[in-house]
Amino acid sequence: MVLFAALALLGAVFNSYLISLLTIVFLFAFIGQSWSLMLGLGGQLSIGHALFVGIGAYSVAVLDIKYGLSPWLGLLVGSAIAGAVGAALAWLSFRFEVRGIYFGLLTIAAAEFARVMFSGWEFVGGMQGLFFPAQSGESSLLMLRGGARFYYFVALGAVAIGVGVTALIRKSFLGYVWRAMRDDEDASRALGVRTFLHKVLVVSISGAWAAVGGGLLALVQGSIFPDSIMGMGISIDVLIGPIVGGLGTAFGPLIGALIIIPLDHLMSAFSDSIGIPGLNNVAYGIVLIAVVWFLPDGVWPALIGRFRSQKRLPSIRSQIVQTQEVRQ
Amino acid sequence: MTALLELSHVSKRFGGLLAVDDVSFSLKERSITALVGPNGAGKTTCFNMIAGAFRPTAGTIRFEGGMISGQRAEAICRLGIGRTFQIVRPMRDMTVLENAMVGAFSWTRKVPEARETALEMLETVGLASKAHASIGQLTLPDRKMLETAKALSTRPRLLLLDEVMAGLRPTEAASVVRVLRRLVERGLTILLVEHVMRIVMEAAENVVVLHHGAKIAEGMPEYIVKHPEVLAGYLGDGFRG
Numbered sequence: 001m002v003l004f005a006a007l008a009l010l011g012a013v014f015n016s017y018l019i020s021l022l023t024i025v026f027l028f029a030f031i032g033q034s035w036s037l038m039l040g041l042g043g044q045l046s047i048g049h050a051l052f053v054g055i056g057a058y059s060v061a062v063l064d065i066k067y068g069l070s071p072w073l074g075l076l077v078g079s080a081i082a083g084a085v086g087a088a089l090a091w092l093s094f095r096f097e098v099r100g101i102y103f104g105l106l107t108i109a110a111a112e113f114a115r116v117m118f119s120g121w122e123f124v125g126g127m128q129g130l131f132f133p134a135q136s137g138e139s140s141l142l143m144l145r146g147g148a149r150f151y152y153f154v155a156l157g158a159v160a161i162g163v164g165v166t167a168l169i170r171k172s173f174l175g176y177v178w179r180a181m182r183d184d185e186d187a188s189r190a191l192g193v194r195t196f197l198h199k200v201l202v203v204s205i206s207g208a209w210a211a212v213g214g215g216l217l218a219l220v221q222g223s224i225f226p227d228s229i230m231g232m233g234i235s236i237d238v239l240i241g242p243i244v245g246g247l248g249t250a251f252g253p254l255i256g257a258l259i260i261i262p263l264d265h266l267m268s269a270f271s272d273s274i275g276i277p278g279l280n281n282v283a284y285g286i287v288l289i290a291v292v293w294f295l296p297d298g299v300w301p302a303l304i305g306r307f308r309s310q311k312r313l314p315s316i317r318s319q320i321v322q323t324q325e326v327r328q
Numbered sequence: 329m330t331a332l333l334e335l336s337h338v339s340k341r342f343g344g345l346l347a348v349d350d351v352s353f354s355l356k357e358r359s360i361t362a363l364v365g366p367n368g369a370g371k372t373t374c375f376n377m378i379a380g381a382f383r384p385t386a387g388t389i390r391f392e393g394g395m396i397s398g399q400r401a402e403a404i405c406r407l408g409i410g411r412t413f414q415i416v417r418p419m420r421d422m423t424v425l426e427n428a429m430v431g432a433f434s435w436t437r438k439v440p441e442a443r444e445t446a447l448e449m450l451e452t453v454g455l456a457s458k459a460h461a462s463i464g465q466l467t468l469p470d471r472k473m474l475e476t477a478k479a480l481s482t483r484p485r486l487l488l489l490d491e492v493m494a495g496l497r498p499t500e501a502a503s504v505v506r507v508l509r510r511l512v513e514r515g516l517t518i519l520l521v522e523h524v525m526r527i528v529m530e531a532a533e534n535v536v537v538l539h540h541g542a543k544i545a546e547g548m549p550e551y552i553v554k555h556p557e558v559l560a561g562y563l564g565d566g567f568r569g
Binding site for chain 2 (some may be wrong): 171173178182184187189191193197
């Protein structure tokens with residue numbers, strides 16, 4: 001709450017560089033939340049979230065540019081299509097017992113298939129992509145049109161809603177059932193969890209959510225190209241934030257994006273200035289390894305863990321019991 | 329006497345191994361039945377077929393008159409059969425209470441209702457004081473009781489317990505038996521797999537003995553411990569006492 005109020009106030013004073021940087025941070029945090037929901041709560045790995053991002057982006061762009069319809073409608077249509085595509089992909093995959101990492105590989109294949117399809121589809125601009133017409137006149141919430149500061153607030157609002165929705169889902173029966181399914185699928189079935197249904201549901205919700213983020217990203221960027229909006233790069237960028245910040249938590253994806261994206265920008269500026277290109281990727285890698293090594297649950301759980309007592313740490317006694325269990 | 333669960337001529341083959349061979353028995357309502365036999369006799373395989381984890385190769389399983397053999401595990405749970413796993417399977421990233429709540433979500437979507445039921449079941453098995461502990465803090469006997477509480481939260485009419493009393497001290501086991509008796513008084517039917525013959529004698533009204541996948545005897549505990557084939561194949565001569 002405090003964080004969002006502060007970010008909203010700061011939005012009024014930040015310079016344009018910070019505004020545009022943080023807008024991207026928020027949008028990737030928002031898309032990261034959808035990815036984190038799917039893996040962190042539902043236990044389903046996606047390495048092809050660009051598929052959903054791209055569907056959302058193209059829906060907004062096509063309806064706006066070709067038909068002059070409000071981006072709100074584009075967001076709605078895009079998330080409906082992405083939700084349906086997600087459900088279909090999950091249904092087919094889980095029907096034939098394609099699980100875990102193999103499902104992840106299938107999502108890559110689906111995203112790459114969509115990218116190639118859009119690249120060759122003249123109606124949506126093919127390789128040349130689509131360009132939004134130049135901004136004219138006042139910013140308007142109805143048409144989702146405005147300057148950089150306007151989009152800053154839109155993106156911030158989206159992340160805030162995303163945090164709220166994640167927290168609500170975590171507290172609802174879905175949160176419990178999904179976490180049980182993630183921890184042990186067969187044991188949760190023995191407790192009556194209809195895992196097939198819930199797996200399809202979580203992929204579909206995550207896809208619909210990511211598509212909204214993709215639509216907003218298209219508006220902010222002003223242009224979309226299949227190679228960038230549906231490429232592997234997007235799929236990777238989407239998943240690094242939540243891993244760094246804390247999978248499945250309400251704030252993790254935002255914290256992760258706040259760390260990783262500015263770092264990336266800083267390091268690429270730095271590597272340009274000293275003339276060694278690619279230093280940003282090295283820094284990226286180091287941060288990722290450091291987090292996985294030292295804070296395997298992510299930055300956010302480690303932070304709140306400090307405020308709580310050490311109750312959650314397993315006692316030596318229980319570790320002994322675990323060892324005994326292994327021996328049995 | 330109505331049979332709550334009825335296995336008739338059930339077999340399960342894994343490749344060349346006949347794990348369960350033409351087994352028939354039935355459970356009457358509000359009773360405790362024990363399934364005993366040496367390791368590899370097919371007890372857990374029987375459990376897995378009843379609970380829907382495996383599909384029988386042959387034979388039928390009926391619950392409250394309806395065919396359940398071949399149905400999915402989650403469907404069978406929702407029909408009213410709760411189970412525990414011999415190798416405990418807690419959800420490690422969830423607290424004891426959260427673990428127990430999952431079962432309740434098979435019949436409600438209301439979180440407070442699920443929490444209330446889960447607490448009640450933890451109370452029943454004597455884990456209420458550890459409701460907010462993490463799984464890592466539980467001892468192995470505690471984890472077995474958590475498995476029981478999880479299964480109870482699904483509000484079953486039939487409870488399948490797979491060696492939940494293994495590793496308990498005799499006094500602890502006796503208190504678990506008292507808990508089971510109380511559950512039966514409240515209308516539950518229990519099928520348990522157990523190795524400790526003394527517990528079986530104390531708890532069960534009916535005993536089914538499996539050996540090499542086949543049923544070799546069935547009856548009251550007093551009858552079973554004198555049965556010549558059971559003595560030869562499982563208990564050994566020492567039990568003749």
